[in-house]
Amino acid sequence: MIPPIEVVRHPRARQMRLSVDNATGAIRLTLPPRAPVGPALRWAEGQGEWIARALANRAPPQPFEPGATILYQGEEVGLDWDSGFPRTPLLDDGKIIAGGPREGYERRIERWLRRVALDILSAETADYAARSGVSVSKVAVGDPKGRWGSCASSGVIRYSWRLILAPPEVRRATVAHEVAHRTHMNHGPAFHALVRTLYGRDPAPQRAWLRANAMRLHSFGRIS
Incomplete structure (x- = not known):
């Protein structure tokens, strides 16, 4: 069964677009301002196989926590925490390091x-x-x-x-x-x-x- 599809009109859209929100799994159909909803929604509902694949391929959450690896300007870098370092993060030898208390580390990154x-x-x-x-x-x-x-x-x-x-x-x-x-x-x-x-x-x-x-x-x- 296909989950509910949210229909959104965008003033600059030139064609309809079906997308899946990685964070929430919400399915969104974006339409040009004057596009008829009925035919577009019927088309989207017919994309069940694509929707299932997109939902299955959602990337798992990757919090900004010490020991994690993230992308930074296309390169994989590690996240590190050292209470002796300044609170402001810095990039050092392939790692982004931030000091200060452990609490609030994610927000600082x-x-x-x-x-x-x-x-x-x-x-x-x-x-x-x-x-x-x-x-x-x-x-x-x-x-x-x-x-x-x-x-x-x-x-x-x-x-x-x-x-x-x-x-x-x-x-x-x-x-x-x-x-x-x-x-x-x-x-x-x-x-x-x-x-x-x-x-x-x-x-x-x-x-x-x-x-x-x-x-x-x-x-x-x-x-x-």
């Missing part, structure tokens, strides 16, 4: 990852914006479940902080994608041509990496 993500994504966004001759009013990071980045008409670009876990070339492909939206607020041929120009090559392999590893990236820092 995530805050550090978010801060590093914001710093790097802000710098890369500024670089691509300068190349493209556009302005970006603000760069922010959050933890959206279904998107790696978004660009508003106001010039605000938001990213998933989890991009700091992905390889740098994957992260930069996402930045090029969002900055290109400052010129083309659509996904037409001119938009994709600009993304390739900014990124320097076809970003399809990097986008495919994100799709293939999305559940794993969203498993890091989860407790249950």
Whole structure:
């Protein structure tokens, strides 16, 4: 039996998209603003085999706890705790080490990852914006479940902080994608041509990496 399917309309969606939330197992059908719900829902309900596979392939939670291994800029690194170290985490010899009390260790690791993500994504966004001759009013990071980045008409670009876990070339492909939206607020041929120009090559392999590893990236820092 197929679990309930949540229907969500997104103002920038151009086609329907079926996804499974790695954290909760929720099944979401995203539709363009005016797409009819009935036919789309019937199509989604017919994807039982795909839904079952996606639910079975959900990555187990990987809390930010001492002794765990996570991805950081595409490389596997260990997490360590040493009460004699400063509270602020640091990367040392393939490990991210944080001191201070054991209580709150997980929060300190995530805050550090978010801060590093914001710093790097802000710098890369500024670089691509300068190349493209556009302005970006603000760069922010959050933890959206279904998107790696978004660009508003106001010039605000938001990213998933989890991009700091992905390889740098994957992260930069996402930045090029969002900055290109400052010129083309659509996904037409001119938009994709600009993304390739900014990124320097076809970003399809990097986008495919994100799709293939999305559940794993969203498993890091989860407790249950």
